[in-house]
Amino acid sequence: MAIIQYSIAFNALEGYVNQHNASTKNLSSHIRQAMILTTQEIIKIYSISLLKANSIAAIDLQNLPPLKTNNVQLAKRAKASTRTIQRHLKRLIEANIITKKIWHGSNSGYELFINPNILLIGGVKAVNKPKKELQTEKSKSTDNQFFKNSKTTTCPHTDTSNNGYINNIIIGVDKLKTKASSLPLTNGYESRNATSNTFTGYTGKIDPKKNNDAGEIERKSRATDQTGAEISGVDQARSASLSFYVKSFWKLARNTIYKDHYLTQSQEKTALKLLYLWYEPVSDKQLQNVHEVYVSRLGIVQKYIAKDPTRRYVQLPDKYFDPKNPSGFTGTRIWYQKQKKREYEVRLKLILQAQIRRFLNNEKKETAKQKPRLELFRSCETRISKLGQPELLNTFHASVLNHSTHKYLQLNT
Numbered sequence: 001m002a003i004i005q006y007s008i009a010f011n012a013l014e015g016y017v018n019q020h021n022a023s024t025k026n027l028s029s030h031i032r033q034a035m036i037l038t039t040q041e042i043i044k045i046y047s048i049s050l051l052k053a054n055s056i057a058a059i060d061l062q063n064l065p066p067l068k069t070n071n072v073q074l075a076k077r078a079k080a081s082t083r084t085i086q087r088h089l090k091r092l093i094e095a096n097i098i099t100k101k102i103w104h105g106s107n108s109g110y111e112l113f114i115n116p117n118i119l120l121i122g123g124v125k126a127v128n129k130p131k132k133e134l135q136t137e138k139s140k141s142t143d144n145q146f147f148k149n150s151k152t153t154t155c156p157h158t159d160t161s162n163n164g165y166i167n168n169i170i171i172g173v174d175k176l177k178t179k180a181s182s183l184p185l186t187n188g189y190e191s192r193n194a195t196s197n198t199f200t201g202y203t204g205k206i207d208p209k210k211n212n213d214a215g216e217i218e219r220k221s222r223a224t225d226q227t228g229a230e231i232s233g234v235d236q237a238r239s240a241s242l243s244f245y246v247k248s249f250w251k252l253a254r255n256t257i258y259k260d261h262y263l264t265q266s267q268e269k270t271a272l273k274l275l276y277l278w279y280e281p282v283s284d285k286q287l288q289n290v291h292e293v294y295v296s297r298l299g300i301v302q303k304y305i306a307k308d309p310t311r312r313y314v315q316l317p318d319k320y321f322d323p324k325n326p327s328g329f330t331g332t333r334i335w336y337q338k339q340k341k342r343e344y345e346v347r348l349k350l351i352l353q354a355q356i357r358r359f360l361n362n363e364k365k366e367t368a369k370q371k372p373r374l375e376l377f378r379s380c381e382t383r384i385s386k387l388g389q390p391e392l393l394n395t396f397h398a399s400v401l402n403h404s405t406h407k408y409l410q411l412n413t
Helices: 006-023 033-056 071-078 082-094 131-139 213-220 236-255 265-279 284-306 329-364 373-385 390-400 403-412
Strands: 067-069 098-103 110-114
Touching (some): 006 033, 033 067, 033 082, 071 082, 236 284, 284 329, 329 373
Antiparallel strands (some): 067 110, 098 110
């Protein structure tokens, strides 16, 4: 699994470059296409290095390691001369695409720090446990090892007649009707983040440099041409990434739930402004994860409409995507929570059934071909115990233990 999603990073890079070139009057300071290609090769090399580093020890997203490279390596990848690479790096540093370069001498190369808002790395997890953690885990005794309880999100929307819509308008009823999170996987309590917007429920560290009246006035005084919504004038990469996600989500909504509906330009422009409000409070590290959640929630709505397209539909986007509208997209949070909960419950049952079959199939084999009964029983118990659900362990015991098996296990314990 790649740590950096190339398509997302390249789109963010393109948006950043477009804004940089538009705000730079001097043509000699513009970022050219050849420099963009060099940056893309740098991102590819960096992605591979992060993947290797993450397999050894989990990467700290707040302190990303630099990319160690040299002119020769980049020249080969970009199919250019080393002198051209030097010129490209100088321009990329001036544009803040590369935030820092540390030179280690002619024979050692240099380290490059890439703007994290262009990389858009979010929610990185190693596919398997890092090697250091595996070595530590193996060194522990069996009694000293521990297993974390699986934490779930809540569950799927179940479709019943006359349930989930009023006057043919799809809704998701939030009985609390508070400022609780419109995103899933939250604890339901109110929390504030750096943007003073509580409707998403995602909290982040407040930057004291940006949390002042002057910064707020500057933020509210500027708007982006792509969405028409208010943005911060501090970071072009942040604006480019938000615009990318907003446009991507609106394009999906336009081609799914509004596929057969005529919308005016004013309605679409308002929809983009409202969608910006959904993404703007989210930190850069969570943007990708939150976007995936929104896409999943939109998919639930699409499936719901598909079951009865003649009677089910959504409000116009200028109302449906209003975060303050409980009968709009905000209401799909509950549907998503129910879906995730149901998916988790199904997964638990599948794991339980697999361990029951594993033990009973071994019992049916000839004695010479059977695995040691006690060893297999303990192995199945351990796998189910990791789920953190005592009732599943009781079900396993009731399903595999008969009088003879129970007596045998007692004698060999």
